[in-house]
């Protein structure tokens with residue numbers, strides 16, 4: 001296959017994506033990342049949007065095989081933030097000059113429809129921010145109620161487009177349900193985010209190519225690709241972590257294929273590689289999602305161990321990220337960073 005020809009095509013086939021994902025030489029990756037950076041500049045500009053994450057509960061009723069929050073992990077100290085603590089943290093994040101709040105947790109029905117609706121409503125009453133929910137698979141009526149309360153976006157990763165692998169990784173959930181939920185979320189007006197995990201056991205390059213193509217089919221507003229990191233007290237604790245290089249190639253190809261979409265440089269990538277955030281931003285990413293959960297909770301949200309920046313004071317996060325982002329000639333956005341597809345519609 002001719003690399004230069006493929007990189008300049010508008011549409012890529014599955015075979016071409018697999019070719020780009022395959023390990024090659026340094027020159028091949030350099031050309032791929034350069035092309036992704038050009039596409040990022042054309043469709044997203046130089047702004048990097050920050051999404052401030054509040055991890056409101058580490059309880060989870062699911063048992064995803066790779067995740068440290070799985071219900072069967074009895075070694076984890078569990079916590080739930082109080083609604084007023086969450087609302088206050090959201091205000092602090094907005095004061096830092098961050099315009100999106102991500103409310104994230106395991107699947108925890110203790111936070112019922114009304115409680116989440118109350119938190120969303122109270123945050124939106126007091127500060128002008130976008131709210132992303134990342135609360136796992138919940139009821140369709142709940143999604144609708146939270147949208148009416150003011151939630152703007154929903155992040156629900158599909159993790160793998162291979163339904164056989166999906167049932168191995170999530171023995172209590174069905175791939176078909178995940179797709180149905182994502183489509184429902186879009187139908188009731190959420191900007192939707194999804195994505196996969198790179199390097200899970202049994203995953204092939206063909207699976208990753210299918211993941212990218214599924215993101216396209218779903219017309220996502222945000223697509224996230226992070227490396228798998230083994231977590232203690234899970235069945236995958238002794239497995240090998242995902243590859244940083246393969247994750248970067250996936251992000252770059254996703255940028256070229258999906259074009260007008262937000263792509264984060266994930267914390268998992270920064271955890272595996274000291275320069276992971278910068279490498280991600282140079283390979284097509286335009287989003288950074290700092291964890292701004294207050295202590296002592298942040299240390300206990302152990303999806304995987306030794307998360308990047310976990311010992312830092314969240315109040316210092318923005319300044320630190322600003323230095324990193326400006327060092328590569330980019331700047332932190334001063335807007336909410338809504339869907340690039342919405343912008344498209346407005347411009348039309």
Ligand code: SF4
Nearest residue numbers: 060062064067070106
């Ligand atoms: S991945 Fe999400 S749903 Fe699965 S166990 Fe972890 S927190 Fe729960």
